[in-house]
Amino acid sequence: MPELDQISQGIGENVARVDVQEKASGAALFTDDIQFGSNLLHARIKRSPLPHAIIQSIDISQAERLPGVKAVVTGADFAGRIGLYLKDRHIFARDRVRFIGEPVAGVAAISEEIAEKALDLIRVEYEPLQPIFHPLDAIKPDAPLIHPDLGSYEVVNFIFPEPGTNISNHFKIRKGDVERAWAQCTAVVEREYYIPHIQHVPIETHVAVAQVSHLGKITLWSSSQSPFAQRDLIAKTLGFSPSDVRVISPYVGGGFGCKAGVTMEALPIVIAMKAKGFPVKLRLTREEEFYTNFVRQALVIRLKMGCDQAGNLLALENTMYWDGGASTEYGVNITRAGGYSSTGPYDVPNVKTDSYCVYTNNIIGGPYRGFGMSELHTGIEQCVDELADALGMDKVEFRLRNVVQGGDTLATGMTMHPTGIKECIQKVAAAVDWGKTSKSTEPYLKRGKGIAIMWKAPAMPPNPGSSATIKLNEDGTLLLGIGGQEIGQGTFTVMAQLAAATLGVPVKAVRIAKPVDTDYSPYEWQTVASRLTWSMGNAVLAAAQDARRQILAIVAEAWKEDVDDLDILDGVVISRKTEKEIKLKDFAVYGIPKENFEGWIGGPIFGRGKFMPTYVTGLDKETGQGKRAVVHYTTGAQAFEIEVDIRTGKLHVLRAAAAFDVGKAINPELVRAQMEGGLIQGLSSALFEQMIFKEGTMQNPNFVDYRIATTVDLPDEMMTFIVEVPQDDGPFGARGVGEHPMVPTVAGIANAIQDALGIRMQGPPFTAEKILLTLQSQEEKKG
Amino acid sequence: MADQIVQMTVNGRLEQYRIPQHMTLLRFLREMLALTGTKNGCEAGECGACTVLLNGEPVNSCLVLAVECDGATVETVEGLTERGALAALQQTFMEENAIQCGFCTPGMLISAYALLQRSPHPSDQEIKEALVGNLCRCTGYERIVKAVRQAAQA
Numbered sequence: 001m002p003e004l005d006q007i008s009q010g011i012g013e014n015v016a017r018v019d020v021q022e023k024a025s026g027a028a029l030f031t032d033d034i035q036f037g038s039n040l041l042h043a044r045i046k047r048s049p050l051p052h053a054i055i056q057s058i059d060i061s062q063a064e065r066l067p068g069v070k071a072v073v074t075g076a077d078f079a080g081r082i083g084l085y086l087k088d089r090h091i092f093a094r095d096r097v098r099f100i101g102e103p104v105a106g107v108a109a110i111s112e113e114i115a116e117k118a119l120d121l122i123r124v125e126y127e128p129l130q131p132i133f134h135p136l137d138a139i140k141p142d143a144p145l146i147h148p149d150l151g152s153y154e155v156v157n158f159i160f161p162e163p164g165t166n167i168s169n170h171f172k173i174r175k176g177d178v179e180r181a182w183a184q185c186t187a188v189v190e191r192e193y194y195i196p197h198i199q200h201v202p203i204e205t206h207v208a209v210a211q212v213s214h215l216g217k218i219t220l221w222s223s224s225q226s227p228f229a230q231r232d233l234i235a236k237t238l239g240f241s242p243s244d245v246r247v248i249s250p251y252v253g254g255g256f257g258c259k260a261g262v263t264m265e266a267l268p269i270v271i272a273m274k275a276k277g278f279p280v281k282l283r284l285t286r287e288e289e290f291y292t293n294f295v296r297q298a299l300v301i302r303l304k305m306g307c308d309q310a311g312n313l314l315a316l317e318n319t320m321y322w323d324g325g326a327s328t329e330y331g332v333n334i335t336r337a338g339g340y341s342s343t344g345p346y347d348v349p350n351v352k353t354d355s356y357c358v359y360t361n362n363i364i365g366g367p368y369r370g371f372g373m374s375e376l377h378t379g380i381e382q383c384v385d386e387l388a389d390a391l392g393m394d395k396v397e398f399r400l401r402n403v404v405q406g407g408d409t410l411a412t413g414m415t416m417h418p419t420g421i422k423e424c425i426q427k428v429a430a431a432v433d434w435g436k437t438s439k440s441t442e443p444y445l446k447r448g449k450g451i452a453i454m455w456k457a458p459a460m461p462p463n464p465g466s467s468a469t470i471k472l473n474e475d476g477t478l479l480l481g482i483g484g485q486e487i488g489q490g491t492f493t494v495m496a497q498l499a500a501a502t503l504g505v506p507v508k509a510v511r512i513a514k515p516v517d518t519d520y521s522p523y524e525w526q527t528v529a530s531r532l533t534w535s536m537g538n539a540v541l542a543a544a545q546d547a548r549r550q551i552l553a554i555v556a557e558a559w560k561e562d563v564d565d566l567d568i569l570d571g572v573v574i575s576r577k578t579e580k581e582i583k584l585k586d587f588a589v590y591g592i593p594k595e596n597f598e599g600w601i602g603g604p605i606f607g608r609g610k611f612m613p614t615y616v617t618g619l620d621k622e623t624g625q626g627k628r629a630v631v632h633y634t635t636g637a638q639a640f641e642i643e644v645d646i647r648t649g650k651l652h653v654l655r656a657a658a659a660f661d662v663g664k665a666i667n668p669e670l671v672r673a674q675m676e677g678g679l680i681q682g683l684s685s686a687l688f689e690q691m692i693f694k695e696g697t698m699q700n701p702n703f704v705d706y707r708i709a710t711t712v713d714l715p716d717e718m719m720t721f722i723v724e725v726p727q728d729d730g731p732f733g734a735r736g737v738g739e740h741p742m743v744p745t746v747a748g749i750a751n752a753i754q755d756a757l758g759i760r761m762q763g764p765p766f767t768a769e770k771i772l773l774t775l776q777s778q779e780e781k782k783g
Numbered sequence: 784m785a786d787q788i789v790q791m792t793v794n795g796r797l798e799q800y801r802i803p804q805h806m807t808l809l810r811f812l813r814e815m816l817a818l819t820g821t822k823n824g825c826e827a828g829e830c831g832a833c834t835v836l837l838n839g840e841p842v843n844s845c846l847v848l849a850v851e852c853d854g855a856t857v858e859t860v861e862g863l864t865e866r867g868a869l870a871a872l873q874q875t876f877m878e879e880n881a882i883q884c885g886f887c888t889p890g891m892l893i894s895a896y897a898l899l900q901r902s903p904h905p906s907d908q909e910i911k912e913a914l915v916g917n918l919c920r921c922t923g924y925e926r927i928v929k930a931v932r933q934a935a936q937a
Contacts, residue, residue, distance in 0.1 A: 026820020
């Protein structure tokens, strides 16, 4: 136990991660590591082999009779619909199936082998329906309806489905007059991009264990970014009260959005309801992780952008068709986020946006690190480059001229807050020696530079809440209770820093209460949207201030002093007036005796705090206009220098630079770690990643055929820059940066390819093969 | 399927085990010995999260049947930690912030340890090649490579 007289480490310091020792020794507990003993049952899922079909019959009688099988469930057992923003999904398919991989039946057995065997004994008869695999086919007037009952689904009030079509949300912006503006433009570009499906690829696949007591109370252990949202959604769907469901969530082995909301976690619960008392585990195989769970939805984006002779952007028309897949319960809000941020980080006076969420018979699209933004900026940032080229203007200069600034009126009518995006642009441009050409020694190696910038707001309902508790222990350490999840981003460390700095104790004296447990942890909406440092951070500050007030009041009473003369430094309460001091551990729980044994002062100290943004307003359904669409925007930029081998098409990154305005870096090294990890994930999606489907069946659900970046794909040099323009409602001025670092990467690489080779690749991935083929077809055109 | 009696030294402790013939070394370590530091990421030998030392060599434990390890020596992250073998790497992984979600970390540490055993002063290229089979989705690898380099210099 460290003595609490160590030097307090503050805000903006590179405190070591609080979870690092556990994680470096194999001691860190993940969901699959919890030991449930010999009563553990293993669940497996029978999945739809068809993309779109009516379920005619399901016969489970043989499976039920197989020795070792404890429960078999189908959609017939559970009628309710589930979904975060739009309740359009059954836990198990009922009347029809809508994608290959959709759960049709579930089995729990005493071994995985028996459960698998039981799946083979389940007979399902289907009547195939016409499938739709492309959003542009799905919006045709004569397209078959994938959700004929869309009009009857429960939906939140900021999502606008169009019943009788395959459109589950249509978000619009109408600002100014784009038609008139085109006439004033000197340069106009009009482009269409297709961004394919990709997968999050956490190294830990989804895993959940459910146990239902004989009184019907549910306990779920899950690898989750959203224990509280899971409790709420699952309870409501099954007709329980949220407080009848308990979700316990230990460390998460990578999330990136795919472990947000509810995906597979309800499956073991409803199976366990038929095997009461037994813990029932469902762990997805890597193949299932690829083709049955949330993926990043594909996008068709049509952009028209124009500027005047001086290079001022005048108008933007953005039409997005999101391939939401078979359910868009989460995807409808991706469409909305893409809509309200549809200009990218630019000040554009005339804007027309139509963002459509479209049902298809593809896999279900869900939130993926900065949802909607990588896809959107891939289009915007290539168009901006083309406009600058059309005017013969430098691409950095063009961006600096048009970039959004504090005080600007955004496309939604919101007033922009101060932002450091210009500094971000300048930093990354300088880092790659923008404007200077560099040449390779070999004639077949072509070099180029590219830049791309971004913005992103936390995309969430207007009122997601955070709360925190602080309990002082007998030894003077404090137990910090939070409901946000450590998914690798370092939030436990940042929260410990915030609590320590506010209370006046060393970071080492802060313990995080874990695992997150909805019965014991304070409420947190979800670990998503890069919102924890900001939102949960505010709650932690409030809780620490509350505990601090209690501590000082006790000591002031005992010493008969004014609280204003007291302070807490390194776990010791001191008086600046009388120079008295007392260690927290000497009174934290038991209090302070009064003089002459005349009684006691104090008692256990328990601080609490909350935060909820109360100032986000609705947006008009027809125009997208409103006072404040979002809480804030984090902005940033990346620049690249690349080299392409024109004999093979292979691309290598020589230099990569990233700069983001995080308001205030609570822990700069953790911010840089996010910038690097995001950049490589972005680079991976730019160069390699695409889920390949053939009639709805994924062709590459493994790491050999779906390649992600490895050590050998690293840039020669990666540079990161922290910009700090404070956020007025953030703790110490901080705003989030977890998602942003992968947003501009695809566009930045595309722009660098254009600079190196003179070719526009449009949509990713820019594989060596695709680059080579594009080069060859260009040669043929010339020839 | 039938069980088989196997003698195996796991983390320095020789014992006799009755193991189902189809059980992988990964499942044996996690499910029968509760050595859950070894992670299950794909069960196809493609992600490296289940890397352990088998007779001193790094292997994907998901591709090895436990009964094949009769007479063998197996070391996991827990055992290597206890005997201090990973201390230098663990220190530099912590210092360099080479750990985020931590799921790939045990496998990564063991691959790096095996590299440093056979090549105490590797070049960056050697480090990258030694870790190419260990996937990490969080860190972007740069800090991992740096941590291994630092441990080699320590």
